[in-house]
Amino acid sequence: xxxxxxxxxxxxxxxxxxxxxxxxxxxxxxxxxxxxxxxxxxxxxxxxxxxxxxxxxxxxxxxxxxxxxxxxxxxxxxxxxxxxxxxxxxxxxxxxxxxxxxxxxxxxxxxxxxxxxxxxxxxxxxxxxxxxxxxxxxxxxxxxxxxxxxxxxxxxxxxxxxxxxxxxxxxxxxxxxxxxxxxxxxxxxxxxxxxxxxxxxxxxxxxxxxxxxxxxxxxxxxxxxxxxxxxxxxxxxxxxxxxxxxxxxxxxxxxxxxxxxxxxxxxxxxxxxxxxxxxxxxxxxxxxxxxxxxxxxxxxxxxxxxxxxxxxxxxxxxxxxxxxxxxxxxxxxxxxxxxx
Amino acid sequence: xxxxxxxxxxxxxxxxxxxxxxxxxxxxxxxxxxxxxxxxxxxxxxxxxxxxxxxxxxxxxxxxxxxxxxxxxxxxxxxxxxxxxxxxxxxxxxxxxxxxxxxxxxxxxxxxxxxxxxxxxxxxxxxxxxxxxxxxxxxxxxxxxxxxxxxxxxxxxxxxxxxxxxxxxxxxxxxxxxxxxxxxxxxxxxxxxxxxxxxxxxxxxxxxxxxxxxxxxxxxxxxxxxxxxxxxxxxxxxxxxxxxxxxxxxxxxxxxxxxxxxxxxxxxxxxxxxxxxxxxxxxxxxxxxxxxxxxxxxxxxxxxxxxxxxxxxxxxxxxxxxxxxxxxxxxxxxxxxxxx
DNA sequence: ACCTGCAATGTAAGCGCTTACATCATAACT
DNA sequence: AGTTATGATGTAAGCGCTTACATTGCAGGT
Numbered sequence: 001x002x003x004x005x006x007x008x009x010x011x012x013x014x015x016x017x018x019x020x021x022x023x024x025x026x027x028x029x030x031x032x033x034x035x036x037x038x039x040x041x042x043x044x045x046x047x048x049x050x051x052x053x054x055x056x057x058x059x060x061x062x063x064x065x066x067x068x069x070x071x072x073x074x075x076x077x078x079x080x081x082x083x084x085x086x087x088x089x090x091x092x093x094x095x096x097x098x099x100x101x102x103x104x105x106x107x108x109x110x111x112x113x114x115x116x117x118x119x120x121x122x123x124x125x126x127x128x129x130x131x132x133x134x135x136x137x138x139x140x141x142x143x144x145x146x147x148x149x150x151x152x153x154x155x156x157x158x159x160x161x162x163x164x165x166x167x168x169x170x171x172x173x174x175x176x177x178x179x180x181x182x183x184x185x186x187x188x189x190x191x192x193x194x195x196x197x198x199x200x201x202x203x204x205x206x207x208x209x210x211x212x213x214x215x216x217x218x219x220x221x222x223x224x225x226x227x228x229x230x231x232x233x234x235x236x237x238x239x240x241x242x243x244x245x246x247x248x249x250x251x252x253x254x255x256x257x258x259x260x261x262x263x264x265x266x267x268x269x270x271x272x273x274x275x276x277x278x279x280x281x282x283x284x285x286x287x288x289x290x291x292x293x294x295x296x297x298x299x300x301x302x303x304x305x306x307x308x309x310x311x312x313x314x315x316x317x318x319x320x321x322x323x324x325x326x327x328x329x330x331x332x333x334x335x336x337x338x339x340x
Numbered sequence: 341x342x343x344x345x346x347x348x349x350x351x352x353x354x355x356x357x358x359x360x361x362x363x364x365x366x367x368x369x370x371x372x373x374x375x376x377x378x379x380x381x382x383x384x385x386x387x388x389x390x391x392x393x394x395x396x397x398x399x400x401x402x403x404x405x406x407x408x409x410x411x412x413x414x415x416x417x418x419x420x421x422x423x424x425x426x427x428x429x430x431x432x433x434x435x436x437x438x439x440x441x442x443x444x445x446x447x448x449x450x451x452x453x454x455x456x457x458x459x460x461x462x463x464x465x466x467x468x469x470x471x472x473x474x475x476x477x478x479x480x481x482x483x484x485x486x487x488x489x490x491x492x493x494x495x496x497x498x499x500x501x502x503x504x505x506x507x508x509x510x511x512x513x514x515x516x517x518x519x520x521x522x523x524x525x526x527x528x529x530x531x532x533x534x535x536x537x538x539x540x541x542x543x544x545x546x547x548x549x550x551x552x553x554x555x556x557x558x559x560x561x562x563x564x565x566x567x568x569x570x571x572x573x574x575x576x577x578x579x580x581x582x583x584x585x586x587x588x589x590x591x592x593x594x595x596x597x598x599x600x601x602x603x604x605x606x607x608x609x610x611x612x613x614x615x616x617x618x619x620x621x622x623x624x625x626x627x628x629x630x631x632x633x634x635x636x637x638x639x640x641x642x643x644x645x646x647x648x649x650x651x652x653x654x655x656x657x658x659x660x661x662x663x664x665x666x667x668x669x670x671x672x673x674x675x676x677x678x679x680x
Numbered sequence: 681a682c683c684t685g686c687a688a689t690g691t692a693a694g695c696g697c698t699t700a701c702a703t704c705a706t707a708a709c710t
Numbered sequence: 711a712g713t714t715a716t717g718a719t720g721t722a723a724g725c726g727c728t729t730a731c732a733t734t735g736c737a738g739g740t
Contacts, residue, residue: 007483009726020690025728035688050482055459056396057726060695075421075428075440085416088442092449097456100415100440102428109432116437119395142390143347228623257627283568287597289629349696360720365698375718397696400725 008049017045028053059121067097068310069117070126073105073195077226077254078282079299080128083150086303087126094311096123105194111136118143124314126150126306130157131196146313146320150306152197153324160313160320162306164327166197169295170204170249173277173329176293177247178212180337182275185209186220186245188234188255198223198251201279205249220245224255231258232265239266239274246274246338253278253285253294260288260334271336281330290333297327348389357385368393399461407437408650409457410466413445413535417566417594418622419639420468423490426643427466434651436463445534451476458483464654466490466646470497471536486653486660490646492537493664500653500660502646504667506537509635510544510589513617513669516633517587518552520677522615525549526560526585528574528595538563538591541619545589560585564595571598572605579606579614586614586678593618593625593634600628600674611676621670630673637667 014021019038026033027042034042045051059065068091072080088098099117103110114136117125125140125147137159140147149161177185185205192199206216222237224230231254238245250256256278263270270276270290278285278294285292302325312318354361359378366373367382374382385391399405408431412420428438439457443450454476457465465480465487477499480487489501517525525545532539546556562577564570571594578585590596596618603610610616610630618625618634625632642665652658 010728011726021727022691022729023689026689029728033688038688050479052455052459052479052483054400054461054726055456056399056461057695058728059396060394060400060697061726061728063695074425075415076418076425078416078418078421081415081418081421085414085442089444097453098441101438102425104429113437115392116395119392121394121396139390139392143392228627261627284624284627287568287601287624287628350698351696361697362699362721363719366719369698373718378718394696397725398698400727401696401698403725 007054008051009054010051012049013042013045013051016049017042065121065123066095067099067120067122068124068126068307068314069099069101069120069122071101071103071110071113071117072128074102074226075100078284079151079280079297082282083299083303083306086300087307088303090304090307091311094307096307096311105191107132107194114140118145124148124310126310128152129196130154130159130161131194146310148306148310148313148320150302152200153322154196154200155322155324157322160309160322162302162309162323162325164297164302164325166200166327167204167207169327169329170201170279171207172204173279173293173295174205174208174249175212176329176331177249177275177277177335178208178214180247180275180335182247182338183214184243184245185247185249186222186238186241187249187251188222188224188231188238188259189251190226190255191223201251226252226254228254228258228261231255232262233258235259235262235276236266239263239268244274247335248274248276250276250278253280253282253292256292256294256334257284257288260290260292270334272339275335275338277335285330286332288334293332293335294330295327296330298325301325347394348391349394350391352389353382353385353391356389357382405461405463406435407439407460407462408464408466408647408654409439409441409460409462411441411443411450411453411457412468414442414566415440418624419491419620419637422622423639423643423646426640427647428643430644430647431651434647436647436651445531447472447534454480458485464488464650466650468492469536470494470499470501471534486650488646488650488653488660490642492540493662494536494540495662495664497662500649500662502642502649502663502665504637504642504665506540506667507544507547509637509667509669510541510619511547512544513619513633513635514545514548514589515552516669516671517589517615517617517675518548518554520587520615520675522587522678523554524583524585525587525589526562526578526581527589527591528562528564528571528578528599529591530566530595531563541591566592566594568594568598568601571595572602573598575599575602575616576606579603579608584614587675588614588616590616590618593620593622593632596632596634596674597624597628600630600632610674612679615675615678617675625670626672628674633672633675634670635667636670638665641665 010021014024091098101113127149129152149159151163153163153165190198209216222234224234259276278292281294281296285294350361354364431438441453467489469492491503493503493505530538549556562574564574599616618632621634621636625634
């Protein structure tokens, strides 16, 4: 069928240059082990044939790829995009290449991709969140591929990780909300089943309610997908309740922006009629009117540090630890005390 | 140094299961060519050893990777993120895996990554924009790796591509601006040297001016980086001119949002005191106040169709063509006639 | 002239997999 | 029982590269 013209090989170059394959290989990998003259001959042969080394073959020979894989839920989420960009920049600085795949928040796809990355010879893996089948961790261990979890910090897990405490941070935010006098709150969250960050955040809200003597059982929660429209729709639904909430706590900024947009559409004043909060502090948060009270997450910093640590693990120069970054509440216009 | 424990190989599995490597291989790739009993034995050996095939070796044996590479300028740009997500979903549907790398808008890094992708055996490549060293195209041809250019349409190039005409679309937008009565316009653009989309868009503005009898030479242009703050700063600078513009045309939505934000900070009314327009129609565009007049680009559609076409090229089932998608002007609140 | 030592180069094994081909066992025929 | 077709399995070559080890050539010592 597809007549794949064979690409030139080391051998072709060697023949063209009139030397052995070993010399060509050395020329490419350790140029100073070779005479200037030979080097030139070889290099011009390389250019003439437009030779490009076969990565698979090289990997097989040396068993090292200098490649790190990252599997994120989706590239459409700005927080991952930004963190990954920083991650890649740091990797590059150390001579590593980044390969990215996205799982669409599906555990089965994620697993498939983890296996794919490993079989492609990734030296290390960046994963998002702790929640996954333990078998996968065993698999990674057997294959001797170090993995690092980011965007989530959980000291009960032993995996190396670098992230913030979703639960604690959301609790801090919820406490502010309660402090302001809100009693009837509601939540718009991402799906909690497949996303430990989302569920931890909701837990944080419950924690705050508990310690304020409020009953978490009465907290309305809507789970929905990650999009502005979904947030808007959920907001609509929440506000239609017989006794509508005075504050809507959203699991992330995108949902919160949707909520604010819908409030506008309903003719409600934010924060006069209803307060709205987010999580992540993406650019959107300071663009909306009113600006979003949210939790600031140091995405780029997290990306950079994840890269350093993962490289350390790969090169066995450091042992994995669970590092917690601070994610702090940013009070802005969208949160105010409820109407008396 | 790093004592890489060897991962189990096909051979190990074969020994463990008491069969030959060929049987194991068949078991994994063509399960129905093997007795149910053997299959079970083999599979349990696979599980027991947590075996994972070595991708490099497989590639070398079959010379096919089912992998498509995409090299984008940055993941931090929502338009690429969204398009790529769609691209990946479509690839997956056809059994292909996507590998992403980002070049930070640097031609040298991009070239390096193209080579890296090719040497990793990518069956095809998705590239952004036409502008690059012709040597690279020759390289891709020699290596017999099909490439498709997206996010840009230019019928003068012969490369297969799928995108919209940046110049034409921006021209249409600029015409609207002029139609409204604006005469003093200014531009905030991304760097034009390394980014043909950016420069084509500016050309479009000039086209519109020309056909309206305006002198493009008088058009102030600030080139800056892709960020809200950069847009804000550039806006500041433009408005400080002795005769400030009545309309600021931005090369993309992010810059435009920065401009609007800065207008707010300067106490200027948009569109009363100054109109602002964007390009891309990302989510931000409808969130800002006032909503952004911009050019809508069908990012997801572009991603999906790029995937189909690239697969077609890889499998030699179709020949490359240059497809133009429509990108149409969306008139919203940020554009109005200038004050009389 | 001869040896020594070293740098440059060549030779060939082996990395883990697929697959054409050879072999073998079994069932279905005479 | 003897033959044959058929399907399951085994054997081994080869994919393109790196690298340990062998070989060669040459400068500098005697």
